[in-house]
Amino acid sequence: MNRVLLIQLGLLARRSFLRTLRQPATIIPSVLFPLLLLGVNAGGLDSVTKLPGFPADSYLQFAFAIPFIQGTLFAAISAGTDLALDIETGFLNRLSLTPTHPAAILLGQLAGTVALAMLQGSVFVLVGLIAGIQIEAGILGAVLLVLMMALLALGFGGIGALLALRTGSGEAVQGVFPLLFVGLFLSSLNLPRDLIQTDWFRTVATLNPLSYMIEGLRSLIITGWDAQALGTGLAVAFGLAIIGLSLSSAALSQRIART
């Protein structure tokens, strides 16, 4: 990466951070809603821990991974709608008229998403510790939880950017993202896969990459350092980031048709 590109990336990342910080209406729900959902889930499903083979004594402990992945989806919606707004207002055209490299435009935008995800992750860890959650992988595990959330935000943010670049509409981005929440519920979000009794649900959850992301995050909380679960989760998260960034880069090249 050359020096000019790094400077441009820094400038646009700073703009993205500022935008994020100046939109409390985006930050607050993206932190509060996942925690509220966690509270509701943990309160209603605690008896599930009595199932033979359930891997945790407390459902709160088991479900604590959920806000990390839900939070990234909120952050990604924000990335997509911000980029769509840049297209709608013509700000992207303004950037295209400067010598700015397209990679700086995309990564600069996603930097704000990653920052928001890291802020969310830190709040989740703090709230979890206050609520008595014990992260089995220790302090390093807590740090890795936040970093994995940032990686997932990069991947989902790339998908959000792709939707924004293909449609040019913030409404379209917000309209498509609920499908990802449906996908999330068709995973091992609420139960370990081997305890899902319905065959089709278990098959879908096994095929669903989101299951492996959740299981990777969850392993740090309820197991400690589980190389297989963590490795698979990280591999899927990296894969998502590569796919999200590649597809959104290609869409950006098409959107910026400058000569």
Added chain:
Amino acid sequence: MSAVTRERERTGRALGNGIEVEGLVRKFKKGPRAVDGISLTVAPGEIYGFLGPNGAGKSTTVLMLTTLLPPTAGTARVAGYDIVREGPKVRAAIGAALQEAALDPLLTGREHLKLQAALHGLPRQERTRRGDALLERVGLMEAADRKVRGYSGGMKRRLDLALALVHEPRVLFLDEPTTGLDPQSRSALWEEVARLAREDGVTVFLTTQYLEEADALANRVGIIDHGHIVAEDTPEALKAQIGRPSVEVVPADPADRGAVERVMERFGEGVHASGAAIAVRLSRGDLADVVRALDAEHLHVTNLKLDEPTLDDVFLAKTGRSLEGSGGAEEEAS
């Protein structure tokens, strides 16, 4: 002559501040040719008014000339560089304020200028100096640290212009810069654009659907309709092509209408007039002759008006439609 102007004249001669367009075409998928083989030349330091209704092809032309949209056919050179083969050089030489004020509502005016200057590669100190100078010039110094979402339409347009000028471009593209502005903001923007051309030698390519804007600002006007340039000349020459002015009078006594008509017919052929008015296109004599003739016949009038041809008359003559009030589809590429 200022040092800036002398320098611009020197570089203008060396590199060409002008615009040369030859047979430029843009066709969209499943659509008509938004721009259909236009050719034009804009001299260095000239203000060229590109006049036409919505959907005529104005914005598509600007997007091609600013390198944001590749042409389907034809060639163009801006500031001496080919818009297809030398896109980065063109972009370095031009500034553009496109159809909508392209601003981030969450950033302040000053942050916009600093970001824009930094992305153009200006050194840190120069960014601040240039930003402050432009904020002062467009009258936004007091609002510089307020977020743009609180700006009025006029303030946004002025900031948009300042952003287009941050890297001292030699050619400036303004796409309908005063649409939606109040008369005061419009007039302030006109003054600044005229000053840029006059004092800094900047070449200005200005699209507009306002006749008075083209008339007041442009050295030359090109009229575009359905992707074709249908007329091009100075505003005065275009109006002269249409013919002489018309005179309209309203008789003081309706009973004198016939007598007034007979007097007026001596000066030219009758044209449409509203209400009780009688109008002729002058082919003989002038307004003073009409007044003297009416006076000689002891005919009194309550109203007397001389109408010079307007650019709308030119548009009407060239296209069969009136530009004023002609709306329609938005620009295809906007």
